[in-house]
Amino acid sequence: MISPASLSPAQAAARLEEFTVIDVRAPGEYASGHVPGALNIPLDRLGEAVPALKSASARGALLVVCASGVRSTRACEILADADIEAATLTGGTSAWEGDGRGLDRPEGARATWPMERQVRLAAGSLVVAGLLAGRRLPAARWLSAGIGAGLVYSAVSNTCGMAAVLSKLPHNRAPRSGADLDATLDALQG
Numbered sequence: 001m002i003s004p005a006s007l008s009p010a011q012a013a014a015r016l017e018e019f020t021v022i023d024v025r026a027p028g029e030y031a032s033g034h035v036p037g038a039l040n041i042p043l044d045r046l047g048e049a050v051p052a053l054k055s056a057s058a059r060g061a062l063l064v065v066c067a068s069g070v071r072s073t074r075a076c077e078i079l080a081d082a083d084i085e086a087a088t089l090t091g092g093t094s095a096w097e098g099d100g101r102g103l104d105r106p107e108g109a110r111a112t113w114p115m116e117r118q119v120r121l122a123a124g125s126l127v128v129a130g131l132l133a134g135r136r137l138p139a140a141r142w143l144s145a146g147i148g149a150g151l152v153y154s155a156v157s158n159t160c161g162m163a164a165v166l167s168k169l170p171h172n173r174a175p176r177s178g179a180d181l182d183a184t185l186d187a188l189q190g
Contacts, residue, residue, distance in 0.1 A: 068114070
């Protein structure tokens, strides 16, 4: 498989009008600020969007974005398996904003931590809880061992089950006024 093209924020900004920009973060992350013009298709729902993305890619180039570039790279791999060419934004929205470029923030949207930060908080908290509980109940240390093993698997497989679970929490969902996936797919169809 060919690795996806990566564009720096400056390269992407210079050609932004050429792209259909797809943000694969959780809806809550997307609502807290996204690359101008980006449409939200969470990574865990990308499979549903393949036909619409194939249609959109026939009309022009796709640029896939996430918070840091990890999920967008994975999304590009999934799209490549479906014969859809897409580029990823190196460093994601963090690099975009760090490069002095603005993010669109819907009126009244609340700030949500990036998923990687949420995973670090949850994993770290569970490890500490397992170690503390292990002082009274030694078997509780297995919680810490399980989380550690999950993090190793996550790194090796470049997937994250904890992020998939956290993305289902209410604060990671789109606000009620936000566009839903069906409306996004309709817009991509043409």
